[in-house]
Amino acid sequence: MKHFMFTVSFFITALCLYAYGKPSSRIIGGEVARTGQFRFAAAIHVQTSDSRFFCGGALTGNQWIITSGYCVHNAELFTIQLGSNTLEGDDPNRETVATSTYYLHPDFNPDTLDNDIAVIELRLPVMLNGYIQPIFVSTLNYLNNTDAISLGFGQISDGDPELSNELRYIDTTTLSNQECRLYYGSQITDSMICAAGNYNEGTCIGDTGGPLIITGGRNSLLIGVASFISGNGCESTDPSGYTRIYQYADWIHNITGRYGY
Structure with missing residues (x-):
């Protein structure tokens, strides 16, 4: 039976790479996002007492970022980039906050990644x-067979440990539990x-905390937060795992004062 590669494993790899000035990873497969296509996307640099790593997130309201629980566990400082589809290079639209x-x-x-949300x-x-x-x-x-989009700056292959400088996204379909x-x-x-993409498309190291969304009409909806991948690697055909967001709408509302649709 196939098994989780828990997010903590991601972090161990990411921390080692980040310490050498090369943040980790990108979405496997997919397309490069257009400017302004995903205006809620957040790039989160996390610092703990003895390490640094990278996560994704989604802006809700004008003062709140939804991400994975593992992305904040024991964290001391977040440096967050908004408004840009790139991590580095000149971009007048990029806003950096701490x-x-x-x-x-x-x-x-x-240990189980249950309730993996923050x-x-x-x-x-x-x-x-x-x-x-x-x-x-x-x-x-x-439920199952919902068309959704997953996005992030994570690794594009198991053999390439660097973060993507460009935001990437993939089309996926949700599965029944x-x-x-x-x-x-x-x-x-x-x-x-x-959720599973075409063949082996999915999330990878560095995509943890990133959004799973559906689009339609004027607004996108956040339905999941990237949580885990298979121990068989990012390029396996195993589906990616997310936190199911609707169960936490009341909890998020109690903190942020905001409900979604």
């Missing part, structure tokens, strides 16, 4: 514009959702 305030779900389990609070609200806009948090349960258990067994709980 904060140390976060809210980790009280039932987060670092909210980061920015010190001040960011100015919303044509390149920075929040995403709505879904309050509906999207029953089908996902064929890959991961009873470790899959109701708080999780799996």
